[in-house]
Amino acid sequence: MEQDTQINQEDTIKLKLRRVIFGTDTRLGRYFDISLIICIILSVTLVFLDTVASINSQYGQLISVLEWFFTIVFTIEYLLRLYCSAQPVQYVRSFYGVVDLLSILPSYLALLFPGANFTLVIRILRLFRIFRVLKLLRYLSEGNVLLRAMLQSGRKVFIFFFSVSLIVMVLSAIMYVVEGPGNGFTSIPKSIYWTIVTITTVGYGDITPGTNLGQAIAAFTMLLGYSIIAIPTGILTAEISQEMGKSKDLRRCSNCLKTGHESDACYCDHCGSELEAEI
């Protein structure tokens, strides 16, 4: 109780700021988050539009001004987070701490290393600003159900992809021998590119088989790719069905506190005590 009264004004401000910046349970906090998201989207859109030649030549200066505006906004935000965070070092080391820093650094680096020669390098660095978009993920937590289903089926999907890549390699080697450099299959890595283009049913058409045998193998590759897509779909569907079935029943055993019972269960299958009806 004594400690509570001893909190000086600065700490109160820090605490309030922290609730606004890191929290989402106050009205001000929500406003802060939403305006931040809008800033991120606008800034990324600017970077993207800047690469269009006609827009760059006409609005180039306006865009660079706006970009500096967003850089300063994000810098202030970063400094505020550092200031009001309970554990600043932990924030800096966290994933979003690094992303927040990476999204403002390139603009400042462009000041330190000017000159025509560095233009391309700087442009690459500026593209890292795209990581700002990743911040948006913070505001969505529903994805966990999907993520859990994907991790659950991870091992089966890995074996599937391993088998597919084996098939891709064998088919690539065969196609390289059958078609040869004359039809665009200049090397096995190029042939692997073609096989992936074909087996995923993308089919650019930049490299196409010219010989009869090659077209027959290509047809086989297509049919294979067309049908094996059913396997990861089947795995994931079965997994999602189970996840959804589990999350449906919300009853908690009053004895052992286990949740996730089957929807028609009358007794807890962990301790055997009777389950109460869902309220």
Added chain:
Amino acid sequence: MEQDTQINQEDTIKLKLRRVIFGTDTRLGRYFDISLIICIILSVTLVFLDTVASINSQYGQLISVLEWFFTIVFTIEYLLRLYCSAQPVQYVRSFYGVVDLLSILPSYLALLFPGANFTLVIRILRLFRIFRVLKLLRYLSEGNVLLRAMLQSGRKVFIFFFSVSLIVMVLSAIMYVVEGPGNGFTSIPKSIYWTIVTITTVGYGDITPGTNLGQAIAAFTMLLGYSIIAIPTGILTAEISQEMGKSKDLRRCSNCLKTGHESDACYCDHCGSELEAEI
């Protein structure tokens, strides 16, 4: 009873017309609906065929006569609906009221704003006649089961699409840097177009990666697009399975409390006691 006798002749006609035009439970009502659908399909086919140069030059006049015929038919239909509707204002404001009006307006507007210069604009307006097709939806209500499953899975599908669009943006930026304007990646928006063409496995081949690194990233993008299609499929399948399971039966056995009986079941298949009729 008194009110019934007071209904004058006009009201009787209105009532009969309403049953024919808005209802589908009388033989005349069904005939009206079917002939209207045939008119809509014929009229849309006309608009479509009119854009084919060879047909337009040969049958242009016949088509424009037929189009005026359909416009007049639809105008009469619209006026009849207005006349016999119980709440005309509500009909005008409803989705189909607006669609019905939009499907006849362009032809009349073409009269008010004639001249060669307006040809293209008028053609665009005339294309709105396609909304007539949407009227057909009125006659199909089975789609509700599908719609409910899609709305149920809406939130999960949104997160999926949000994650995919983040991945698309990152990949687009990387491909723009790797490939550059030399290989057709003239700007990031163009690069986004390429990434969507690739990740959805469409693969036009109008823009294809030329560098080794670019082809490797393209192969990765294809494999990603090829496998993540499993996620929305899984979500929707699980949801449709549940919807179909739900619509199976809502009855609960009064003896053993088991639910989920088959829809044609008369007795509980767990305890053998008779099931009550669904209320």
Added chain:
Amino acid sequence: MEQDTQINQEDTIKLKLRRVIFGTDTRLGRYFDISLIICIILSVTLVFLDTVASINSQYGQLISVLEWFFTIVFTIEYLLRLYCSAQPVQYVRSFYGVVDLLSILPSYLALLFPGANFTLVIRILRLFRIFRVLKLLRYLSEGNVLLRAMLQSGRKVFIFFFSVSLIVMVLSAIMYVVEGPGNGFTSIPKSIYWTIVTITTVGYGDITPGTNLGQAIAAFTMLLGYSIIAIPTGILTAEISQEMGKSKDLRRCSNCLKTGHESDACYCDHCGSELEAEI
């Protein structure tokens, strides 16, 4: 008993032939069926290979001799079926009766209408010989489970395809206006062809959008096609799961003879009498 003894020798031969030709339960019948399938496959392969210019010029005469051989074999088979069938008229009118006739007619028609002018027409007729392949279907009855699931989900799939075709028509009209004849969208029917190529993720690349707005709409079309494939898959998967679940339990109620109980049912859900354990 008297009738049995009166069966003369011809009837006995007919009966034996019928068991061999129409039945599949004797060793001779199976041999007959298998050799017929081999003949059909060989004959269809011949027709296909005959269209390859290099093979036709070199082995053309050999192929035409072999084709006459197969035509005569199939003619003898057709006459035998007519002879030994219990109801010849019913056989001639049945699906396979018509197919059997259509597969031998073209070769004889080529004799009646000779001359260079008729070459193309005759070739088309000869292609009907492909219907011989359909005979193979006779020997596979497992497809019924699939067929039933497809018919069950028929109505939902129809609504799905109806909605898709509406979307295709609207998108086609928009793309025709946006892109115009300059980029290959010469008419709305052509535009519909493009939309189907895109929405099904085939993506030939023979017609591709050239304007920025067109590419944006194309990207939207691709994402739509990429995601809505989940809907028919979901419908069919749910339906097949149910079909398979039903066919799993083979118990028959001893009271009302109902089959297709749920696998954990203890009582018949139709009459309420107890089910015996599966043997």
Added chain:
Amino acid sequence: MEQDTQINQEDTIKLKLRRVIFGTDTRLGRYFDISLIICIILSVTLVFLDTVASINSQYGQLISVLEWFFTIVFTIEYLLRLYCSAQPVQYVRSFYGVVDLLSILPSYLALLFPGANFTLVIRILRLFRIFRVLKLLRYLSEGNVLLRAMLQSGRKVFIFFFSVSLIVMVLSAIMYVVEGPGNGFTSIPKSIYWTIVTITTVGYGDITPGTNLGQAIAAFTMLLGYSIIAIPTGILTAEISQEMGKSKDLRRCSNCLKTGHESDACYCDHCGSELEAEI
């Protein structure tokens, strides 16, 4: 006990080697397996990179030295397996015995048949080294669940593919007649290639329909291919769901005879009585 003491030193070495080379339950055995897998991957990567012209001209000699190194390593491994195997003849005849031999033979054959004329043939033989990759499969046994689901659904999938190939043949013949050699459909086999490219939604665009009727049939083919992918997916998903449900649990409650408990259940969730451990 007597036999144990009679085992001489050589047999002990053999036994130890066998546990290391064939087994995966000792630390040394795991180290051996992992280093072998790394060798296989490196060796296959070498073969692939060797086909790239620029790499071959620069590092050709280094690659051929490394390849001889790996050939010798794999030869020693093969001889060791022969030496310490309990049944050498059975090993030689087994799948991996043949694969192991095939992966080293080509390099030695290249010594026996030198000369420029044999270069291509030898390269083809050397590509068989890719079978080394197949060895990796030995180290993954989780794929069995997938394999079982695929075999279970094998018959249904076969009928599906048989029907699809019938449709492909009919469509190919029709397209050959409609489009003709002028649009690239030079023969029915070529037309089959086009149909498979289209029905699997690959869509290279190397052969595209030019006539209106051809484009209409192509659009139908695409929609068909787009929708029938749902069938094998549905079959496999239903099968995988069942496989996963089965592997869930085989225990039957001794009180109420309920099966299908969760794998970690200790009590029946229907009647609350204790479940016995699975045998």
